[in-house]
Amino acid sequence: MQPMEGPESLVAPRHATWLELFFDLVFVASIGVISHGLSHSHDGHVSLKQLTDFVLQFFPIWWIWASHTLYLNRLDTYDRVQRILTLSVIFLLINLSAMFGGNVLVHTSEFILVYTAIRLLIAFMYFWSQFGGGHLQSYARQMCVATLLGALISCGALAFAGEHRVAVFYLGIVLEMALVAFVSRKIRLTRQDRKHLVERIGLMTMILLGESIISLVASLQDRAGETPNLIAMMFGFILIGAIWWIYYGSFYLLESAREIRRGITLLYTHLIFAMGLVMLAxxxxxxxxxxxxxxxxxxxxLFGLIFFYIGKQVSYFKAIPPHRINNVVFTLTCVSIGAFSTYxxxxxxxxxxxxxxxxxxxxMHYTWTLPKDVSAYLEVSGKARRC
Structure with missing residues (x-):
């Protein structure tokens, strides 16, 4: 006889909606536009400025996706108002993506205005959720205020020029992220919400991996009529496959990990993880x-590997203590081998x-890490399937 797992065992599994998947596709399309500047070299050279521009442009787009994901994870009712507001965010995100380029925040005001409009829409979504009843009314109200404050500070960048404009714009994002983490400190995700959040992050990563395959195919097309670099093509695909295996091989543990309480760490660390993944692609x-x-x-x-592993490992380090030493040692080993390979x-x-x-x-992960018993740190005792 199977033991009951509590009231949540009677709740139907929660999965990403079709609208969320649509949002993810638009987000990844935006990332494709951003990474365009990183995918082309000048006489074989990729400058540090190209890398910096990529990071700076990635940040606000990711925060739009992350904050909207967080809202739907906790307050989604999939009603008409939320659908209309989400579609409005998607429309503005498409327009925002069209504005990307070098020093976009220095030379244009439109970018900041459209970004602010998106933040105001998300703030209104929280405001609207206050009237839906339930125990999260106070949370929705505080999140509305936090989002508004971040939006106003970022919009205040219009009063400045040059580097000061950039600094104020990103100050608004960082402050909002800190306020969101502070407001969320008393929230405890249900098992269904945690599985939903892990699924959304996993799907986003899968779509980014799909973009890596598109990049691989495009690189072959660019050399049409020439002898392709078969070694690079073959090992490039193997590298993408290895990334998939590393990421999803133990991903199922996060769905049930007790220490994934609010999801903030998991969500925030995927900022640098996603950037690292795009760099490697x-x-x-x-x-x-x-x-x-x-x-x-x-x-x-170096940047790609370090970002990739830090973004991936932090959540496991927090949630699965028996894996900590192995994850640190294996990460250092992998990054060291990769660094030496560049010579x-x-x-x-x-x-x-x-x-x-x-x-x-x-x-190493499949030989020495996964065989360890971590059931004491999970909310379910059943065997999970491994990739």
């Missing part, structure tokens, strides 16, 4: 097209080395 494309020098390869590899004679061989580093992590 562009690294593969540039190598396949023979458009990257060793110095640029080294920069993208091989050319980027193609270096890509082979980075792929070997990822495969090494997969082997």
């Amino acid at each position: 562009n690294l593969i494309g540039l190598t396949m097209r023979d458009e990257i020098d060793s110095e640029s390869f080294r920069m993208l590899t 091989l004679p050319n980027p193609t061989l270096a890509l082979v080395g980075v792929t070997f580093a990822m495969l090494t992590y997969v082997f």
Whole structure:
């Protein structure tokens, strides 16, 4: 006889809605526009400025996705008002994406105005949720205020110019993120909400991996009529497969991990994880097209691997204590092998080395980490399926 798991066991499983999936697709399309500047080199060189511009442009788009995801995770009723407001956010996000380019925040006011309009829509969604009843009315009211404050500060950047404009704009985002984390401190996700949040993050990652495949195919098309770099193509695909395996191999644990209480850590760390994933995807494309020098390869590899692993491992470090030592050791091993690989004679061989580093992590993780019993840190005792 199976033991009852409490009232939540009677609740139907909650999954991402079709509208959420649509939102994810638009978000990833926006990321594709942002990463365009990172996917092209100048005489084989990718500058630090290109990388910095990518990070700065990625941040506000990710925060739109993350804050909207957080709202739907806790207050979604899938009613007509929420659908209309979400579609309005999507429409503005599409327009925002069209404004990307070098120094976009320095030279345009439209970007800040459209971004502010999106924040105001999300604030209104929280305001509207106050009238829906339930125990989260106070939470909705506080989140509305936090979102408004962040929006007003970011919009206040219009009063400045140059670097000061950029600083004030991002100050609004960082302050809002801090306020959201503070307001959420008393929230405890139900099992269904946690599974929904993990699913949304996992789906977003899967779509980003799909973008990596699109980049791989596009790189082949760019060399139509030429002999393709078969080694880079093969190991580029193996690298993407290894990334999938590393990410999803133990992802099921997060759905039931007791320490994923509010989801803030899991959500926020995926900012740098997603940036690292996009960097590695562009690294593969540039190598396949023979458009990257060793110095640029080294920069993208180090930033990509460090961002990828930090973003992935923090949640596991917090939620699954028995995995901590192994995760740290394996991460350092993989990053070290990848770093040494960048000193091989050319980027193609270096890509082979980075792929070997990822495969090494997969082997060590499945051999020494996953066999450990972590059931004491999960809310369910049933066996979970591994990828």
